[in-house]
Amino acid sequence: MIHLEKADPRVHRAVLGEEARQRGQLEMIASENFVSEAVREAMGTVLTHKYAEGVPGRRYYGGCEFADAVEDLARTRAKRLFGAAHANVQPHSGAQANMAAYFGFLDPGDTIVGMNLSHGGHLTHGSPVNFSGRLFRVAAYGVRSSDGLVDFDLVRDTVRRVRPKLIMTGASAYPRILDFAAFGEIAREAGAVHVVDLAHVAGLVAAGVHPSPVPHADIVTTTTHKTLRGPRGGLVLCRAEHARLIDRMVFPFTQGGPLMHVIAAKAVALGEALSPNFRDYGRAVVANARTLAGTLMERGVKLVSGGTDTHLVLVDLLGRDLTGKDAEQALERAGITVNKNTVPGETRSPFVTSGLRIGTPALTSRGMGEAEMRRIGGWIADILERPGDEGLGEEIRRRTTELCSRFPLFAAPPRASSA
Numbered sequence: 152m153i154h155l156e157k158a159d160p161r162v163h164r165a166v167l168g169e170e171a172r173q174r175g176q177l178e179m180i181a182s183e184n185f186v187s188e189a190v191r192e193a194m195g196t197v198l199t200h201k202y203a204e205g206v207p208g209r210r211y212y213g214g215c216e217f218a219d220a221v222e223d224l225a226r227t228r229a230k231r232l233f234g235a236a237h238a239n240v241q242p243h244s245g246a247q248a249n250m251a252a253y254f255g256f257l258d259p260g261d262t263i264v265g266m267n268l269s270h271g272g273h274l275t276h277g278s279p280v281n282f283s284g285r286l287f288r289v290a291a292y293g294v295r296s297s298d299g300l301v302d303f304d305l306v307r308d309t310v311r312r313v314r315p316k317l318i319m320t321g322a323s324a325y326p327r328i329l330d331f332a333a334f335g336e337i338a339r340e341a342g343a344v345h346v347v348d349l350a351h352v353a354g355l356v357a358a359g360v361h362p363s364p365v366p367h368a369d370i371v372t373t374t375t376h377k378t379l380r381g382p383r384g385g386l387v388l389c390r391a392e393h394a395r396l397i398d399r400m401v402f403p404f405t406q407g408g409p410l411m412h413v414i415a416a417k418a419v420a421l422g423e424a425l426s427p428n429f430r431d432y433g434r435a436v437v438a439n440a441r442t443l444a445g446t447l448m449e450r451g452v453k454l455v456s457g458g459t460d461t462h463l464v465l466v467d468l469l470g471r472d473l474t475g476k477d478a479e480q481a482l483e484r485a486g487i488t489v490n491k492n493t494v495p496g497e498t499r500s501p502f503v504t505s506g507l508r509i510g511t512p513a514l515t516s517r518g519m520g521e522a523e524m525r526r527i528g529g530w531i532a533d534i535l536e537r538p539g540d541e542g543l544g545e546e547i548r549r550r551t552t553e554l555c556s557r558f559p560l561f562a563a564p565p566r567a568s569s570a
């Protein structure tokens with residue numbers, strides 16, 4: 152970053168500070184990951200200069216030969232990876248991808264059904280503080296209090312009662328496999344469009360360790376930066392019959408010019424996800440989460456649904472003196488970064504919460520395995536037992552720093568890319 156250092160030392164310092172933070176902390180925010188050097192390089196290329204409104208072969212600007220090349224690579228790889236008929240790789244984010252999906256089928260005032268935010272859903276699935284909750288009528292389903300699993304009787308009853316035009320399946324804090332086939336059947340029975348927001352588990356589906364929603368959904372949206380381990384951004388997959396509609400909903404309806412440097416990085420990341428290494432990665436992410444869950448539960452930590460099938464665990468602090476906010480801060484002081492999260496039956500505000508969401512994708516990218524998860528799970532349990540103990544926090548901080556030094560952030564060999 153020699154140019155940045157000279158031109159803008161303050162920004163340079165902040166970037167270096169963030170790099171040091173990432174190197175020296177155990178990153179366990181379930182929606183974060185570390186990309187390969189190749190993905191980061193692609194994001195820093197001259198493609199950022201290029202306007203390429205439209206789609207490959209049908210652009211509103213000249214000089215799009217190379218923009219077409221990278222976007223075609225990204226589209227082709229996305230289709231191959233997920234077995235989808237069509238892909239649009241231009242959404243700037245998962246929220247933009249969801250907006251394109253909604254407006255392909257809905258008018259303001261139409262009804263949707265999605266998962267309750269405090270039961271694991273997402274803001275864009277109908278929260279009143281999001282465009283989805285403001286523009287559409289929303290009926291939410293949730294999980295059973297007895298076992299923390301989606302209550303399909305409730306889903307069916309809700310759908311029969313409100314007769315939605317669209318059902319949104321997906322979650323940002325649900326530790327179990329969502330039954331996409333069951334949701335698809337309910338949508339078919341109701342004559343509703345079925346959209347799956349795959350953001351959290353897209354990398355697990357790509358790796359073959361989680362069922363695919365593609366056969367059961369009209370539209371699948373995802374981010375590219377979570378378990379999929381690409382640049383920040385989104386994409387939409389759909390059946391051939393919806394291809395033109397979705398392309399038009401992304402541009403010109405919800406977005407202007409695509410971010411071609413990010414699309415190049417998406418192409419690289421999707422190529423990496425097609426390689427056999429990525430299957431090992433996906434398996435390791437889930438094995439690590441299961442081991443972490445087991446370690447925490449052995450120490451008496453309560454988890455929503457009593458475990459995990461995915462990349463994350465959700466710690467339930469309901470009824471305890473300790474809030475999610477205080478637990479997050481105590482863990483941060485000890486060098487473990489997680490996020491506070493609402494849990495089913497939440498009694499506190501979203502700024503305080505009664506839960507913690509803890510994920511394994513980033514540490515798995517760093518090369519950590521089940522032995523490390525057992526150690527980390529023990530440290531987390533220690534902190535949750537004695538969150539105010541400064542001496543304990545400092546001792547664990549020393550251990551997390553030492554562990555980070557044994558798994559350098561950028562030491563992984565280049566990952567193979569395929570066509």
Ligand code: DSN
Pocket residue numbers: 182245273323
């Ligand atoms: N904010 C993301 C997450 O952390 O899950 C979802 O968009």
